[in-house]
Every structure is written in structure tokens, then in C-alpha cells.
Amino acid sequence: MTHEELEEAVPLYAIGALERSERQAIEAHLLSGCAACHAALKDYQTVASLLPFGLTPATPPNTLKAKIMMAPPPIPGAAEPEQAGSKSSLEPGEWMNHLFPPIAPARSMPFRLAMGFAAVLIIAGGGYLAWLSYTQTTERSGEIQQLQAAAQQETARVAALQLELQQKDQTIGTLKSEMDQRVTEIAELRDQLLQREAELDDAHTLLTQRDTSQQRVARQNEEFAGLFKNPSSKVVSLAGSDMAKSAGAFILYDPATKKAWLYAYNLPALPSGKVYQLWAIDDKPMSAGVFGLDTGQKARMLIKNLAEFSRMKKFAVTVEPDGGRPEPTGAIYLIGQI
């Protein structure tokens, strides 16, 4: 609406003939402080309020005053507080509450005219202040409502965040207990691993030992085979005596290394506390070592540093007490000549 349209709508507003939207437009315009429209409305509103004086007077019922006077008087100073801003729009007549008082009529006497004029000025000033105060109160009230709404929203957000925080705390607690469990499991697994490693070490040691004995056997076999294949080796056969007719043995001798191997078979089992002893006989018997029986009544013995093999004439095996004897004491089981 243009200002001209607004100005023309003022008398219609004063008498309450405007549509709601038009009313709101005028009220907004008046609140914006248009002095011309304000002055015009002041006049028109006064005219409207005087219209009932044109009616033929009617007399209220005689009993009405008594009924009305029975109403309890208000408590002084406890009037309803002004709820500025609570109304979305002023009612048509409500603008009256913000008006200046009716204008002073023309006076004949200059003094009364001056007095009236002064009164109008004072009242107009008061009215303007009241209007200003109302406008500001309305704005403040609006701001307060906005702030309250904002505060409520913030409170709701804080509550939501607290809830979320609690959930996070719970999750963290759950994860922590799970982690503790995992740590315990890991510790147990480490213990088990250490145990396995120890077992593995034991097994390794055992395996190494086994390897060593096997290697020794293998080495002996190789040595024996090497000696056997060596063309320079010399062989002496020993035959069983009457004590052991099926038994036999042979001796391999390597002159280069001066090592000799005895290999015997079908010897009878030894009584407890007895060993077989090999004798190398030149002019008198010399001990060449003692030996026991392997499984299968076989015997094998390496003889190191058998000096002067070529000087020897005979070899014999007797049964002697444990540890052997410097000279033969027992019966001869094997005998052979070079």
C-alpha cells in the first residue's frame, strides 16, 4: 500500500471497517511513526467514539447498578500487568489505547485557548512517550521470546549431547573390557608359546643328540667300509674254538693310519661281569682292547695305534673279567694266524 492509500484507509480503520490484512498494514505503518496518519487517526477515533451520542438514549434496568456494584473492588496496585507483545494484532478499537486524547475545541478566550493548547501539547508528549514505550516494550518482549526459544533449543541440544556422551562412555567401557580380555588371552598365548619353544628346544637338543650318535655310527661304517675297500689293507680271519664253533671274526688293518677294525659274529652271550678281550700275540700276548656284544651277537671294535701289526703272528679273543686283564686268563673263543 502506498502512503496515500494508507492515509485514505485511516477513517475506515477508526470505525473498524477494514479487513484484517489491511488493518495489520495500517498498524505497522502507525507503529513506524507516521505523524500525519497518527494525527488523522486521533481525530477519526474520537469521532467514532462519539457516535453513540447520536443515538436515542436508552435507560439501563434499575437493578443493573446494584448487580454491578456487588463486584469485588480491585486490589489497588494489583492490576493485570500490561502484556505488551502478547497480541499478534491490535483489535480495531484497541488502537484507542495508544491514542492522544481528543483535540481541544476552539475557545473564545485566549487564556483558555492557551491553556488548552498547552494541555494538548503535554498530553501529546505523554502519549508519544507512552507509544514509544509500548513499541519498545513490544520489541523487547519479542527479543525476550526469541531468546527464550533459543535457550530452550540450546537446552534440548545439550541434553541430546549428554545422552550421546553417555552412550559413547558405555561403548568405551565395553571396548575396554573386551580389550582387557584380549590382553589376558594374549598373555596366555605367550606363555603357551614360550612353553612350546622350550619343548621345541628340548626336541631340537634331542634331535641333535640323536643325529650325533647316528653320525658316529655312520662315520664308523664309513671308516669300516673305507678300510675294507682300501687295497693296502690287510685282513686276518679268526675262527671259533671249541667254545664257540659257529663263531668267527676278521681284522682289517690299515698300515697308513695304523688303525684296525675287529668284526666278530655268532659269539655266545657273555655272563654278567665278563667282557671279550682281543689279544695280539707276537712272542707274548698284548691286549688290543675289550668289547661287548651288539644285538645279534655281533661285535665291532676300532683298534687305534696297533703298532707292529706285521710283527704279530696270532690274534685271539678270550673271555675276561670286566675291564680286561693284562694277560689272558680265560678260555679262547676265537683264534687266527696271519
Added chain:
Amino acid sequence: MEAASRQAASTIEPKLLARVAKGDQQAFGQLYDQSSSLLFTLAYRILSDRDEAAELLQEVYLEVWRKIAKYDVGRGSPIAWLVTLTRSRAIDRLRARASRGQHLVADSFDHPLVSHTPDVSQNPYEAREDTELRQMMAKAILELPLPQQQAIEMAFYQGLTHTEIAAKLNQPLGTVKTRIKLAMSKLRASLQHTLPPGEAL
């Protein structure tokens, strides 16, 4: 009591309202005596029912009792405040009645703004100032063309908007607006020179 009732509605002093605000029963009685006739006339004019008008007046005076501390002399003359409040509450009732589907007041000239032979005689129970104002108002209204009187009547006493008036009278909206504007403008011009001294507070 006669002395009080002779005091004019148009000359109610703001001081009287200040006394009422302090809980002064006597002042409240005086306020009733000065204003009730005009306010009842207004309520009866709008509602066309004496009982309902009396009921409405009870409500209005109760509201006056409660709200009088809020009355500010800077906001308008006491009688203008009372008239505005009474008209507003009466129109509320009229609309409530319409929303219940009840019969509204008869259209337009069953109850004209003023009688065509207005009672401008001196009422022995009426204050001189009110009689003068009544006579001036009647004269000002009767000077308006009938269609303008009708438009004012429908707006002020029936609580109709210009759109509703145009629809009821089957007239263009612009015509109705112009009638109201012209009528208000003429009344304003007439009353600028005839307002009683009491209106100056």
C-alpha cells in the same frame, strides 16, 4: 444521586478513574452513574436485546474494575475509552452469535443512527453537556447523505468490514469505501467545532 446522574458522560474526570483504581466504591458508583446510560444505549443499539445489553454491561464494568489501573489519561478521554471497550465487547458477542448461526440484528435502517425526528429535547436526568453533544452529533449525522449514514451504521454498530458491507448492499467496494471516508471526514469537520469543553479533559 440526582446530582451524580446529572453529571455528563462526556465530562468524566480522569481523577475519578484514578479513585476507582484505588478501590473507591463511591467513585465506581459515580462512574456508573455518569457512563451507564450512554454505554447501555450503545450496547442495546448493537445487540437489539435489553437483557443481553444489561448482561454485557455487567461484563464491561467488571472489566473496567479489573483494568482501570491500566487506564492512562494520555491514551484518551475516559468516555472514549469506555465507549471503545463496550463497542468492542458488543461486537464480539454479535460475531459469536453469528458463528452460532443465530439471528443477527436487522440490516441497516431498522435501527438508524439517529431517529429521523431525533430527540433533542432537554432530558431532566441528562447533563447539559451531554444534551448539547447529542444535539450536535445528531445534527452532524443528519447532514450526511443516507447512503453514508448507512455505511457508518453498518461498520460501527454491526461490526461489518467494507467488503461485507459492499456485499450486503450489492455495491462496488470502492463506492462503499468512499462513502465511509466521506462520512467520517464530514463528521470530523463538524465535530472539530462542536466538541464540548469536557472532551478537552
